[in-house]
Amino acid sequence: MLIKGHVYKFGNNINTDVIYPGKYLSITADREEMAKHCFEAVHPEFLKNANPGDIIVGGKNFGCGSSREQAATCLKYFGVRAVVAETFARIFYRNAINLGLPVIIAPGITQQVEHNDDIEIDLLIGIIKNMRTNEIIKAKKLPDFILKIVTNNGLIPYLKKKLGILGN
Secondary structure (H helix, E strand, C coil): CEEEEEEEECCCCCEHHHHCCHHHCCCCCCHHHHHCCCCCCCCCHHHHHCCCCCEEEECCCECECCCCCHHHHHHHHHCCCEEEECCECHHHHHHHHHHCCCEEECCCHHHHCCCCCEEEEECCCCEEEECCCCCEEECCCCCHHHHHHHHCCCHHHHHHHHHCCCCC
């Protein structure tokens, strides 16, 4: 499974309050509305400059802070194709997987890609290619059971398919 996209780069310790401001926690049913508030308070340029299909690259501890699932949800419904970071907060990592948003650990990634680079992620073998430099970056390969969840658009659709349950 290949994911290609334009890099939108952040630094270390991007927390869930930065990704999805707490004042919007009452918005949960309208996911498209949630997506309109990604990074709004601290990085308002994201909403002006990022595009669906972009790949977020972050430093260490991406998704730290509260356990709110809304942070991963707003990114997914904004159209972020994947999040690549040096390390993730565990709860954000699992929330993203449960929603079918690919999250890839790639130590040193912030030194190997720049904002606006184009990258290609090969989820099956765990490598990232920077299309500007042609550099290959080693990432942690996702375990097969996580790949199945991500490729089925999240945990609930995966379980429904596995158990033969039809419908919503």
